[in-house]
Amino acid sequence: MSQVLVLVDHVDGAVRKTTTELLTIAARLGEPAAVFIGGHPDAFDNASATLAEYGAQTVYRVEGEGIEDYLVAPKAEALAAVVAQAGDPAAVLLASSGENKEIAGRLAVKLDSGLITDAVDVQEGPVTTQSVFAAAFTVTASVTKGVPVITVKPNSAEPIAVAGVTPTVVTVPVTISEAARTAKITERRPKEKSGRPELTEAAVVVSGGRGTNGDFSPVESFADALGGAVGASRAAVDAGWYPHNSQVGQTGKQVSPTLYVASGISGAIQHRAGMQTSKTIVAINKDPEAPIFELVDFGVVGDLFKVLPQATEEVLKRKG
Amino acid sequence: MNIVVCVKYVPDAQADRTFSPDDNTTDRENVDGLLSELDEYPVEEALKLADATDGKVIVLTVGPEDATDAARKALQMGAHEAVHVQDDAIHGSDALATSKVLAAAIAKLEYDLILTGMASTDGSMGVVPAMLAERLGLPQITLASELTIEGGKAVIRRDNDASTEIIEASLPAVVSVTDQINEPRYPSFKGIMAAKKKPLQTWSLEDLGLTADEVGSAAAWTTVTSVAERPARTAGQVVTDEGDGGAKLVEFLAGAKLV
Ligand SMILES: Cc1cc2nc3c(=O)[nH]c(=O)nc-3n(C[C@H](O)[C@H](O)[C@H](O)COP(=O)(O)OP(=O)(O)OC[C@H]3O[C@@H](n4cnc5c(N)ncnc54)[C@H](O)[C@@H]3O)c2cc1C
Ligand SMILES: Cc1cc2nc3c(=O)[nH]c(=O)nc-3n(C[C@H](O)[C@H](O)[C@H](O)COP(=O)(O)OP(=O)(O)OC[C@H]3O[C@@H](n4cnc5c(N)ncnc54)[C@H](O)[C@@H]3O)c2cc1C
Structure with a gap:
């Protein structure tokens, strides 16, 4: 063979x-x-x-x-x-x-x-x-x-x-x-580790977008409750709210987790290109017309600052 | 400094992209095309470098007749000259073939630096720059989110998962740039008018010393055996938060055995 x-x-x-x-x-x-x-x-x-x-x-x-x-x-x-x-x-x-x-x-x-x-x-x-x-x-x-x-x-x-x-x-x-030997690496600066799973390998990815307004703490807490990685839209990365190596999409990481949670993300084609093969997709968005809802298995029209903390608490309660 | 920028003509991602039923190749005729958005970044970077060094920017595209549009857009942004390699035999080329054609065209040009995008927005393989470096025997410094040229050397910053690297190579080199590197300009009215008078050459395979059986579907190293539209996702359940949205979300996750 x-x-x-x-x-x-x-x-x-x-x-x-x-x-x-x-x-x-x-x-x-x-x-x-x-x-x-x-x-x-x-x-x-x-x-x-x-x-x-x-x-x-x-x-x-x-x-x-x-x-x-x-x-x-x-x-x-x-x-x-x-x-x-x-x-x-x-x-x-x-x-x-x-x-x-x-x-x-x-x-x-x-x-x-x-x-x-x-x-x-x-x-x-x-x-x-x-x-x-x-x-x-x-x-x-x-x-x-x-x-x-x-x-x-x-x-x-x-x-x-x-x-x-x-x-x-x-x-x-x-x-x-x-x-x-023509392209020499003259310096290598290791990045800080987040302690969370590697984005592309994680079974669960919770992402935040412009809707977080720069506050990723509810996104991180929910990710931690589920043992997941944290992702971000380009809008959030460009605003400097989250590091570029967390960007999901065409020019960021392509992820295919069991569960993808998009919070405060509209669902632009370039973002979809990085997450659309996820097995289960969940979104939280204030705008019922947001295109991300076309992809979801489950969606909540609402404020992520209310929905995510409640969901986090609920997960932790179930875990006991 | 002479800079060659490789730009690709791609189907508009906002339109319905599809495949041609005859041979499973990307349909580039019945859909609006444009300069790949990610190739605006190397054009912008080249324009800045050329400005600083009194240099020249030559854009190079390989594609069907309409690919001229991509070259023209780059000329409108400010590039000085364009070369469009067009030949029916190139239809159906895969990455091996495309890089072969591009390398043969580059070999006919005078250059100090070759710039490319990080990936096309259609095939999005992200391999052509590395293949070009391999074929041309030039240093490869790719996925640059910062580029400086000094003393005959190119120095880039490359952001990997675990580290940020500083990489240098002497010129000429192949450098691909990410969308983090700059903010591409829009063509000005003046630029659009000026572009009409800029030289735009069309080359055939023969001009490159290649034959039809070396590229295109005839020579393909890969073959697409089937194409299926992904079934529309069955509409999911969307609820409106009435104070219990988080709880309902977790109920759904529990039902799907995800918590
Ligand atoms: C060449 C190119 C490459 C690109 N590559 C990528 C890429 O790799 N990845 C990527 O993500 N994008 C990419 N983009 C950008 C993409 O087109 C979008 O601009 C981007 O995805 C938008 O990010 P967003 O959804 O966070 O922001 P927006 O589109 O502004 O959406 C924010 C959403 O948050 C909602 N919201 C606001 N406040 C709240 C709240 N309190 N609670 C709940 N919801 C709220 C809003 O209703 C809105 O739907 C690329 C663009 C280009 C041109
Ligand atoms: C959906 C899809 C899947 C494909 N899968 C495969 C595959 O698995 N294997 C395979 O061999 N081929 C594949 N192809 C074909 C392949 O995409 C094309 O042959 C293409 O020419 C090379 O790959 P790319 O577009 O992904 O370029 P990338 O490697 O992503 O392009 C990087 C850069 O190279 C330059 N460049 C690329 N093409 C051109 C061009 N024509 N003219 C000028 N500059 C250019 C641009 O600067 C661009 O930013 C696929 C095509 C499609 C549409």
């Missing part, structure tokens, strides 16, 4: 949930194999335990000086080296993120292979499903040339643990070319 390569997303060895989703998808297409780039030595041990748990039969460990010091190009080179080592893999899967899509784009050019981005499902073939034009259409597609390179949106599969797998570790030494 051909291998299906999964690029591992990790923070110092802590494997992101999206990677476990991809390993689960990989098992539908062939033999799951993980590609681990970067990190400290003990980071690798941590990561490989998780990768084994989700069925990686092989873990390629890429070792190369300076991969992390340059933007995108070295990772694409490293991945191409692993593809060569793996023989003829059935596909390469990456989680959809700005950086990964760029890695995928460069890899596709290197391999002269077709590329599909932002799949919401991948089945045998591989046949992908994409949700396009702000989720107005569902499209299936496949790659017709080369090794299919596919980026998959978070929350596209439920990760399935597999017992008793001990992956073969293959070390891949990579020498990064001079050409890939």
Whole structure:
């Protein structure tokens, strides 16, 4: 059976949930194999335990000086080296993120292979499903040339643990070319962590818009009661009320949680583009004519400063 | 400084976008199109840089006949020249093919910097800039929310999930910019009039030294096998808050096993 390569997303060895989703998808297409780039030595041990748990039969460990010091190009080179080592893999899967899509784009050019981005499902073939034009259409597609390179949106599969797998570790030494060392990262400023789940991975997202008038506390309290992440519309971000990395929409994050709560958000097409594939959508808005109500499973016409605190209290009461 | 800005002509997101039933490609004929909103940002950034350096802005678009509109809008904003690559054989191109055509066109131009948007508003893959850098063998510094050019170098700020990075590369380079970088200008009346006299060239595949079987549906690396309109969401329940809106909301969530 051909291998299906999964690029591992990790923070110092802590494997992101999206990677476990991809390993689960990989098992539908062939033999799951993980590609681990970067990190400290003990980071690798941590990561490989998780990768084994989700069925990686092989873990390629890429070792190369300076991969992390340059933007995108070295990772694409490293991945191409692993593809060569793996023989003829059935596909390469990456989680959809700005950086990964760029890695995928460069890899596709290197391999002269077709590329599909932002799949919401991948089945045998591989046949992908994409949700396009702000989720107005569902499209299936496949790659017709080369090794299919596919980026998959978070929350596209439920990760399935597999017992008793001990992956073969293959070390891949990579020498990064001079050409890939041209965009140097000269400074990296970590962002403050909110303590809440990662926006794109969260099962629940509670977002606030211009209607919050700058006060996100009822939005945050409701998110915390539900164990969710906090999102924002561009209007709220542009006003400086919430950080840009919380923006949901076309030019922000694309989220697909089990529950999305829009409060004080009108529902502009660019906002919808980032949340319309959410499984259940709830909105609170003063204006009964707000377009967001066209999407909702449940809506409350009302003031978010009254509705959200009551809902928060109600959730906490039920939790006891 | 000479700056090439890649701009895409896209179906208007406010109109009903659809696919052509013959070959499952995006319908670009029966819908109003325009310059992708996100490509106004690199045009604006290029105009500012050109102003500061007495440089020239050349816009480049690959697309059907009407894509001239996108190039013209950029000329109206203030760009100096435009190139429109148009050839029936390009119809149905995927990202691999589009980047190939763009790279071949860029290779014929004189430039110090290539600017692009962060993503188109139709395909919204966000991959063409990286593919261009790969094909042209140029440094890639993408998703810039700030750009400065100094001493033959481009320096950007890139906001990632977990960190903010400062990245530099020497010119020429491919730089994509986000919608955080500036506030694009509207064309002035004077700009609209002036645009009519600006050079706008149309190039065919042959002009680029490419053949029909290298691009378009003929060469596609990917194929769309089905297209379905998403069923309209069944109308949800909307209640008006009469002092119990929050409680009703949680009742709904509990019924759906979400709390
Ligand atoms: C190129 C481009 C890209 C864009 N990308 C994005 C993107 O990624 N994400 C995004 O979100 N937007 C994006 N936008 C902007 C988008 O078009 C809208 O302007 C934006 O989504 C509006 O945000 P909003 O809904 O918070 O504000 P508004 O549209 O002003 O809506 C505020 C809503 O709050 C309601 N409200 C007010 N007070 C209360 C209250 N007390 N209680 C309850 N409800 C109240 C109002 O009735 C109103 O419906 C983009 C635009 C462009 C041009
Ligand atoms: C709904 C939909 C889904 C698609 N899915 C896929 C897919 O999975 N795989 C695939 O290979 N193709 C796909 N395509 C086709 C793909 O979108 C086009 O081939 C396109 O030319 C490249 O991708 P993009 O528009 O997403 O560009 P992006 O990579 O999002 O564009 C980034 C920037 O590149 C520049 N640019 C892009 N196109 C042009 C152009 N024609 N002329 C000038 N500058 C340009 C602009 O500066 C733009 O801001 C899809 C198209 C649609 C409409």
